[in-house]
Amino acid sequence: MVEHREGGARRGDGHRTSSPAPRNRRAQRPSDKAWRQVQPARRVAFAVLRAVQDSDAYANLLLPRELERAGLSGGDAALATELTYGTLRRLGTYDAVIALAADRDPATVDAPVLDALRLGVHQLMATRVASHAAVNESVELARETAGASAAGFANAVLRRVARENPGDWLTRIADTARSDDERIGLESSHPVWIVRALRRALAAEGRADELDDLLDADNVSPRVTMAALPGLAETDGTRTPYSPVGFRLRAGDPEPLVRASGGTVRVQDEGSQLVALALTRLAPVEPGERWLDLCAGPGGKTALLAAEALAHGAHLDANELVPARAGLVRKAIAPIPLQVDVSEADGRELAAERAGTYDRVLVDAPCTGLGALRRRPEARWRKQPSDVADLAVVQAGLLRAAFAALRPGGTVAYVTCSPHLAETSAIVSQVREELGDAVEELDARAVLRRVSRGAIDLPTPASGAGSAQLWPHRHGTDAMFLALLRKTR
Numbered sequence: 001m002v003e004h005r006e007g008g009a010r011r012g013d014g015h016r017t018s019s020p021a022p023r024n025r026r027a028q029r030p031s032d033k034a035w036r037q038v039q040p041a042r043r044v045a046f047a048v049l050r051a052v053q054d055s056d057a058y059a060n061l062l063l064p065r066e067l068e069r070a071g072l073s074g075g076d077a078a079l080a081t082e083l084t085y086g087t088l089r090r091l092g093t094y095d096a097v098i099a100l101a102a103d104r105d106p107a108t109v110d111a112p113v114l115d116a117l118r119l120g121v122h123q124l125m126a127t128r129v130a131s132h133a134a135v136n137e138s139v140e141l142a143r144e145t146a147g148a149s150a151a152g153f154a155n156a157v158l159r160r161v162a163r164e165n166p167g168d169w170l171t172r173i174a175d176t177a178r179s180d181d182e183r184i185g186l187e188s189s190h191p192v193w194i195v196r197a198l199r200r201a202l203a204a205e206g207r208a209d210e211l212d213d214l215l216d217a218d219n220v221s222p223r224v225t226m227a228a229l230p231g232l233a234e235t236d237g238t239r240t241p242y243s244p245v246g247f248r249l250r251a252g253d254p255e256p257l258v259r260a261s262g263g264t265v266r267v268q269d270e271g272s273q274l275v276a277l278a279l280t281r282l283a284p285v286e287p288g289e290r291w292l293d294l295c296a297g298p299g300g301k302t303a304l305l306a307a308e309a310l311a312h313g314a315h316l317d318a319n320e321l322v323p324a325r326a327g328l329v330r331k332a333i334a335p336i337p338l339q340v341d342v343s344e345a346d347g348r349e350l351a352a353e354r355a356g357t358y359d360r361v362l363v364d365a366p367c368t369g370l371g372a373l374r375r376r377p378e379a380r381w382r383k384q385p386s387d388v389a390d391l392a393v394v395q396a397g398l399l400r401a402a403f404a405a406l407r408p409g410g411t412v413a414y415v416t417c418s419p420h421l422a423e424t425s426a427i428v429s430q431v432r433e434e435l436g437d438a439v440e441e442l443d444a445r446a447v448l449r450r451v452s453r454g455a456i457d458l459p460t461p462a463s464g465a466g467s468a469q470l471w472p473h474r475h476g477t478d479a480m481f482l483a484l485l486r487k488t489r
Helices: 040-055 059-070 074-089 089-103 112-127 131-146 148-164 168-173 178-187 190-202 208-218 257-259 270-280 300-310 323-333 349-351 385-404 423-436 443-451
Strands: 227-229 247-248 265-267 291-292 315-319 341-343 360-364 406-417 439-441 479-487
Touching: 040 059, 040 074, 040 112, 040 131, 059 074, 074 089, 074 112, 089 148, 089 168, 089 178, 112 131, 112 148, 112 168, 112 300, 131 148, 168 178, 178 190, 178 208, 190 208, 247 270, 257 265, 270 300, 270 360, 270 406, 270 479, 291 300, 300 315, 300 360, 315 439, 323 341, 349 385, 360 385, 385 406, 385 423, 385 479, 423 439, 423 479, 443 479
Parallel strands: 291 315, 291 360, 315 341, 360 406
Antiparallel strands: 227 247, 227 265, 406 479, 439 479
């Protein structure tokens, strides 16, 4: 649970209390207007929640802008961040609580009022914010967006929630489940289809008993991990356990360090660092090698490839279909003194045009993103099982094209930020079967062990495949999948 102290001896609504609160609180308020003011941190969180629901905004992109616009920093920024991400992560659980407390389907509640309720329930169930502040300010948000009757409804619902402790509410919603998987989904705030997909992926490693730990890890804020581009910057903090270029700050905001480095130090998940380095370090680099990052946006892995290419005399090309993301790639590689051509094309078409050209190709394929639910919690509510089948067609096409772009003896790294078997091992198996003896699967686990600074737990899948899967609960990384395929002829 998160504790937020709002300054000195204060109530959670921001008003100082130098003596026990009087029985007639209303008589002591300076004015209704002052009483109804909502703390800026809550306004920011509410604005982001509304944008996520109404405009399909991405919280990780919008929240920093909203914090800057509101001028929030320090504890207030931390509170806004916790309220935003905490509410989004536990949305399914909170909607189930609201359904019981309101005795109605949350889908029938006006969207702004529902978001105000979700924000209030999160504070009541998962933080140490004073309950009266959580209720009163959430009610005021409902009033501002939908009027007095909505405020009365929100007040009744939230006060009902506040009367019982979180454990009692979890028991009550678990009792409504129609199956064990539905119960797990309600308690862990994951859609049932995701619970089942994660269980299958763990079971493929003989680790199905780790499901609860994985679901718990998805609901915990990830630690900020930094990457120092090799040859251009040095690690400056506590070294990460696996990546040779990773570190964690001792404290504070990473942005000043990123700016001071000119971009040669950046925020990047350790799993992303490892899968990029697995491609560049799987074998010694011959000067003049040509590399391709086929799906480069937003550019974090591209920057690592570029630094490695610079250090070893290789040439790097990059491609990103979406122009805005291609712009992010160019920004990411700008600090690296290496000429990198960034194309804006369908990766399948570009790779076909450059058949037999490259020694190493990275396919960081578009995917459901189920491996990064800690960072992009709204993804669990946006994605549907049907998305997996649609993406699989694209993923297999990109892997085939990347393989065609290789020279004989070249290697493609197939990467997804998803552990879903239909996006990972199934794609690799399909393409391997199509290519026959023209392809050899390398032992990605052995490569990661060589790259890693320390021992890394990578069990062999029951299938015996050479792929590797990283996990939030086991490695503290996003759930990155890696397969390495070499072209034999």
